Every structure is written in C-alpha cells, then in structure tokens.
Amino acid sequence: MAFRRPVVAALASATLATAAVAVAGMPAEAAKKSAGTATVAYAPASTAKIHPGTMMYTDGAQCTANFVYTDSAANTYVGYAAHCAGTGAATSTDGCDTGSLPLGTKVDFVDNGSLVSSGTTVGTGTLVYSSWLTMQKDGTTDPDTCAYNDLALVKVDPQYVSTVNPSIPFWGGPTGINTTGTAAGDDVFSYGNSSLRAGIELLKPKQGASLGDDGNGWSHTVYTVTPGIPGDSGSAFLDKDGKALGVLSTVAIAPLAGSNGVGDLAKELAFAQQHSGISGLALVNGTEPFSPLL
Template sequence: MRITHRLIGAGTIISAGVLAAAISTAAPATSAQSWAPADSAAIHPGTMMYTEGAQCTANFVFTDGSGATYVGYAAHCAGTGSSTDTDGCSTQSLPLGTKVTFNEGGSLIDEGTQVGSGTLAYSSWNTMHSIGETDANTCAYNDLALVKVDAADVSKVNPSIPFWGGPTGIDTDGTAAGDRVWTYGNSSLRAGISVLSPHTGISLGDQAADGGWSHPLYTVSPGIPGDSGSAFVSADGKAIGVLSTLGLAPLPASNNIGDLGKELAYAQAHSGISGLQLVNGTEPFDPVL
C-alpha cells in the first residue's frame, strides 16, 4: 500500500504564470439531489480513497449537467512517478477509467473496509500532459482529479465536510497571512485515531510569483502523507483549495494547497464534463474550534 503526498524541497523552482481560463462564477449546486444523511453517509469529503494501493483523502463533491456525481482528490494520487515529482505536465499518470475505491478504517496494515467505488473521470495531470500545457505555475500546482461515483453507490454520498460542515461556495479572494483555514484529513498513518482528522491552520499568505495557484499554510496537526487531496475551507466555509504538497524548505512541515477556483475552472474548460460544478454541503459550516 502506498500513501501519497508530494514533497517540495529547496531545489524546486517555480516560474510566474497565469491561468488562461477564467474562474467560473456559476453558483455551486444545491441539494436538488437526494443525498445520504450527513451523519451516516459512507462517502463524503474526508473519505479514504485508494487507487492501485495508493491512499489519499476525498475533498469535495461535484455534479455535472447529467446529474452524475463525482468526488475530488489530488491528481497526483493517480500519478505513477515518485513522491518528489511535482510537475503534473511531465509526470505520467494512470489512465482515465482506472478503478478507485472509497474505504473506511484503512491503516498501514490493510485498506480497511470498502464502502463504494468509482472510476477516474478527470485528472489535471493527464489533461495537462495530453494538451501540452506549458505554463509553469499551472503545471506545478494544478492538482485535481475527479472520480465518478458508481451509480450503485451514489445514494451513499453526502457533500458535507465531517465535523465542520460546508462547503458554502468557492473562495475567490485568496488568503492573507494569518487567515485561518479548516480541513479534514484522513491519512491511514493516523491508525484510525479519528480525533486527529479535523484540524485548523493559518495561511502564510499568497505568493504573487505563482499567480494565485498555491496557498502555503501551517496546520495543527500538520497534513501528512495520505491526507493528500483534503478539502480546505475559509472562515465563512468557502472552498479554498485541495491539499497538494508537503514543503520541506524554506518552510519545513508547511503544506501547500492548490486553488480550487483555478483548478475547477481548468477542469470545466478541458475535462469534457458538461455542467461540472461544486456541490455545497447540506450541513451549515460551524468553525467550533
């Protein structure tokens, strides 16, 4: 079993660039679909996801114009390179259609209990590789994949983030140094100690050099391998981004999250999935800590 989390070291060089596609201003989907109750749903933000033995964490739920349901995680979770590969434009990935399972209770010993399954329907890494993306920031930080939930398991899905609730929409303002963030990681390295899954953090401030693609931050406790893909939300419960990398230098033990607005806009432009949009949580956001 592999647990995935990309590592960024001191030798990583990021060039400036901007996203060509505009951030979608479409309103997130509401609860027109009948979702499973939040307190008993088997598939939700924070669920463990396994792809050929690699474990990551679900972030948000999405739908398309046909009513299909998708769960997001990090594109590098389906990558075939090493944990230090950070360029999605050059790193190979598993093909679309690859089976992904939703599990609970996974550990270093086994993958726990499978509670559902789906197929890889979109990968930013596969897409950037195939269309010849050249913008350095997009290649470095666009790290979103979507798994289409099997029809038999859609009734097990709820879009709310455990413990916190939300999301309440998509954040488009970025983060300033000192802004607080909320997340729910579910790495198998935690050995089932669920009290460690919900945690909060502090933004280190957006960096102009990356064009708004990345939000570096510290969390207590830090995100660890297996938390990759986890959802991060702002003080008003809006989706900021997706956990992508663990920084080694110049900010040891920091995490970097890719900007969801930019990642989703890229998927809307290039995935071929019509009507793709984020689904708001059925439970209100409550930053109780």
C-alpha cells in the same frame, strides 16, 4: 503524499486569471439537487458512507477525498489530487511531465484503512478527469499551472450515489468557492484522513493559518495543527467563511518545514470546466452549516 495500501505489513510512499466557477446549492438536510432534468438524492450527513474526508485508494495508493461535484446530467463526482494516481516519484510534482494512471482507472472508497488493515470498501468509482493528464494532452506550458494544478475527479458508480453527502465532516460546509485567495494570517480549516493516523478521530480535523498566495494565486502555503501528512493528499481546505479554498497537494521539507501547499480550487475547477469535457461541472455545497468550533 499518497500512501500505498499495506502489503505484508509494509507501506511504501507513492507519488506525492480565474474563470467563473459554478456551485450547486444544497438545501440543509433535504440533500436533493436538481441538475438539468434529473434529480439526485444524497444521504444525510450522519449516515453517508462517501463524503469529503473519505479514504480513496487508487492502485493501492491512499489519498483523502476533498469535495463533491456534479454536472448537467446529475452525475456525482468526488475529487482528490491528481498526483494520487501518479506513477512518478514522491518528489515528482510537476503535472506537465509526471506520469499518471490512465482515465478509466478504478478507485475504491474505503473506511478505516490503516497500516495494519486494508479497511472496508464502502463504494467504487472511476477516474474520469486528471489535471495532469489533461495538461500533458493539451501541451500546457505555464509554469504555475504545471506546478500547482493538482485536481482529479472520480465518478461515483451509480449504485453508491445514494450513499454520498457533500458536507465536510466536523466543520460543515462548503458554503461556496473562494475566488479571492488568502492573506497571511487568514484562518483555514481542513479534514485529513491518512491511514498513518490509525483512525484517531481527534487528529483528522485541522485548523491553521495561510501564509498567503503563491504561484500567481495557483497555490496557498498553510500551517495547520496537526500538519497534513502523506495520505491526507487531496483533502479539502475551507476559508474562514467555510468556502472551498483548495486541495492539499504537498508537504514541504524546506524552506518552510511542516507547511502544506494547497492548490487553489477556483483555478483548478475553472481549468477542469474548460478542459474536462464534463458539461455543467460544479461544486456541490454542503448540507451542514459551516461551524468553526475550534
């Protein structure tokens, strides 16, 4: 579900029990957070260059940022799907046996990328965690974890941290982390930023419904208007209360055509907290209140 940056007008397809999960609170518009003894000041949502929904390019493949994360040293991370750095086929979605670019790979944060333009780079970062690489290193064999654990973290380069805001565009939030899953019919909200949409703002926010949980809670099947498409990979999903539900991972062709698979963030983040080596890893709440307008 990642897309490659256009080269000579061509766009090729690229690879497509929960522990306690920490959340760093953010006071509205003060955009300040303490982590350990360090303090980070984030940009106001209205002027931030890097935020959930920002385009992220990895070796030419375009995905969408989901949430902002921090650690005990006050570093700033932006998440997307692990498959956004994948080197396998678009149908290779098992993280325990599909190749990936290595940790240390550079990632660009980009504004206004499209089929005809490479957009404007607004920041840079480094891939520092991949659930795929971690599962392969650790020898993970649980089939649900292998199939649905699809989260990667990009550490924002220091000179761009002051341009970051953790709020979801249009919707606001997140207001915490959903740790209870979804039932059929539950409302979900997302914000995709595929280059295939040619920058049309009205097509980026999406509202829909969950069909319930899959993979022993590791995934949620959802329908949204419009559906997530390649390039939206990695984008954030919120539940009806504005809590972080998950990360867009797959587009289904069958048996539920047009549905999306959303990896459960509570499980993915708990796995990262246990295996990434990043001390104090936590989700950062948005500075803007959750407002389901549609």
